[in-house]
Amino acid sequence: MISITFDLWASGAMLAIRKITAGHGGLSVDDVPAPKEARGSDVLVKVEAAGICGTDLLIYKWGDFAKRMKLPTIIGHEISGVVEQVGSDVKGLRPGMRVSLESHVPCGVCYTCRRGWAHVCPHTRYPGVDFDGGFAPFVMVPESVCWPVPPEISPLQAAMMEPFGLAVHASMEGSGVSGLNVLVSGCGPIGLMNIAAARALGASKVIATDVHPLRLAAAARMGVDECVNAADDSVYETVRSLLGERGVDVAIDYSGQASALKALIQSITHGGELRLMGVPSQEISLNLEEWLFKGLVVRGLHGRGLFETWERSTTLLANGRVDLSSLVSHRVALSDAQDAFEMALNGKSLKILFEPNGACA
Ligand SMILES: [Zn+2]
Ligand SMILES: [Zn+2]
CATH class of the missing domain: 3.90.180.10 (Medium-chain alcohol dehydrogenases, catalytic domain)
Structure with missing residues (x-):
C-alpha cells in the first residue's frame, strides 16, 4: 500500500x-x-x-x-x-x-x-x-x-457529485426541464450547478436570480440566458419582459427566502411547478391564494434519487455535458x-x- x-x-x-x-x-x-x-x-x-x-x-x-x-x-x-x-x-x-x-x-x-x-x-x-x-x-x-x-x-x-446530484434531482422531478423555461432562484454552488444541469437536460430558457453580484457573474459563466439581481430589479417584471404573459414553466428555489418565493409564485405560468430546495431559516408566511388559483404544483425536494440521479449525474459529467x-x-x-x-x-x-x-x- x-x-x-x-x-x-x-x-x-x-x-x-x-x-x-x-x-x-x-x-x-x-x-x-x-x-x-x-x-x-x-x-x-x-x-x-x-x-x-x-x-x-x-x-x-x-x-x-x-x-x-x-x-x-x-x-x-x-x-x-x-x-x-x-x-x-x-x-x-x-x-x-x-x-x-x-x-x-x-x-x-x-x-x-x-x-x-x-x-x-x-x-x-x-x-x-x-x-x-x-x-x-x-x-x-x-x-x-x-x-x-x-x-x-x-x-x-x-x-x-453529491451537491450536483441535488441539482440534477431538482431538474428531473415532476415535469423535468426539457423544452421548458426554468427560473433558478439563489446562485450558490447548487443553484449554479442547477443552471448547468438544466442546460444539459434540454431546458429552453434558463433565468437566474440572486442578490450577490459575484454569484450572478458566476451564473453568467454557467451559461444562463438572463441574470436578475433581485436587490435592484423585479424578478416578475424581468420574466414578463422576456417571456411575456406565459412566464416560466418551472421555478427552483435555493434561497429559502419569503421574498424570493413570492416573486417565483408570481413569475410561474398557470399550472407550472415550484420546486423547493432551499431550507428557510425560520417559519415564513405566504399568501396561498395566487398559488391556488394558478393551479401550481409545489414540490418539496431533499436529497438525490437513489440511485437514478447518480446514474444521470455520472453521464452528464463523464461525457463533458457539464463541467x-x-x-x-x-x-x-x-x-x-x-x-x-x-x-x-x-x-x-x-x-x-x-x-x-x-x-x-
Ligand atoms: Zn452537502
Ligand atoms: Zn428508511
Missing part, C-alpha cells in the same frame, strides 16, 4: 476537522485516531477531495439541524476518494477504485424506503453529522453509499479550516474543497 498518509494512518493517528463544542465555531483541527480496519460491509476510503456545504455551515453556526450531533464528530459529507480497504462482506468494490459518496445512509427497511423514497428516509444517518465524516485523510462508510466514478471525472468534480470545475474557488488544506469556514460564511467564495491527502490531479 503506497500513499502519502500511509505512515500517519499506520501510526493510528490522522489530522481531522472536528466539531468539538456546541455554539458558533467550535471546530478543532488536530490528530485523532484513524478509522480501524474495515469490517463487514464497511469500506475505508482515502479522501481525495471534500467540499464545504451549507450543512457544514449550519453545523459551524450550530443551527437547529446540528443539535442532533454527538460531539466531537469529524465533519464533511461531500467526498471523493479511493477505496483503501474493504470489509469481508463488500461485494462491488475493491481497493484502488475511485468513488464519490452519497451523503444519505437510509435505513433501507422503513415504509418510506420500501416505497422507493429512501432519499427522504426519516431514519437517514449522515456522515459528518451522525458519524465521522470526510474532512480527514480517511473515512469509513458503508458500501451502499459508495458510487464508483469513471476516470473521465476528476477527483475535484467527483467531490461535487463543474469553474465552481471551485478555493482548494485548501485541512489546517486552513478556520479561514475556509469564515470565507464560506462571508459569501466571497463558491465551492471550497479540502484536499486532505495533498493536491489531487
